[in-house]
Structures are given as structure tokens and as C-alpha cells.
Amino acid sequence: MIEKTKIDAPIQKRGTKLVVEKTEFDLSGYQGKKVTVFKDPDGSLTIESKPIHQTTICELEVPAAVITAEDTGQIDDMGTPVTREVIAPLDLSKTVIREFKEVA
Numbered sequence: 001m002i003e004k005t006k007i008d009a010p011i012q013k014r015g016t017k018l019v020v021e022k023t024e025f026d027l028s029g030y031q032g033k034k035v036t037v038f039k040d041p042d043g044s045l046t047i048e049s050k051p052i053h054q055t056t057i058c059e060l061e062v063p064a065a066v067i068t069a070e071d072t073g074q075i076d077d078m079g080t081p082v083t084r085e086v087i088a089p090l091d092l093s094k095t096v097i098r099e100f101k102e103v104a
Contacts, residue, residue: 011058011099013092020045020057028090032064058099063091 012019016028020037023045027035035047039055066088074082 011097013095013097016090016092018060018092018097027062027092030062031090032062034059034061056100058097060095060097063095065090 009021014024016026018025018027018035018037025035025037025047030047036059037057038046038048039057040046045057068086068088069083070086072082072084076082
């Protein structure tokens, strides 16, 4: 059974980072994926799922990367404008965090 626990500080979103207690997780590499924060038996926090986890803190769906094409101002040999892919910075501001509350 997964034990749920209350944490000592509010969960915060700061740019591309999720802050739980004093631990920051950069979620840039998790775009388009579900992330769950676990508390290890030693009290440390992690987003890596391991069989030893007994405590779930929170979870969220990290928004998928937003990719746009940007004109470079150059023309290729065929006369076609050259573009490059631009990945917008991760925005967690509208992301809903599901917090697991303490079990009585």
C-alpha cells in the first residue's frame, strides 16, 4: 500500500521547476509526461519510481513541448526559406498539481 503524507511546506512552481519542501526538480526533460514525487525511506524526495517507495507526495502532467518554426532569413538552393525549430520555454503556470493528503 502507498502511504500518503503531509509535507512541511507548500508545493510551488517556479519557471521550469517544481519545488517540494527544499527540493527543486527541473521538469524541462519531462515535457509531455506524468511526474510523481515520492519520499524515500530516508526522507529525501525523488521523481524516479523505485520499488522501495512507500510515500507519494504529489503528481502532475508536465505540458508537452511547444515547437514552432522560425524563419532564419536565409534561402536554400531550391529558393525555399530556411527555418529552424524553436522550443518554447516550459510553462508550468497552468499545470494542476495533485497533492496527496495525509492518511488518518
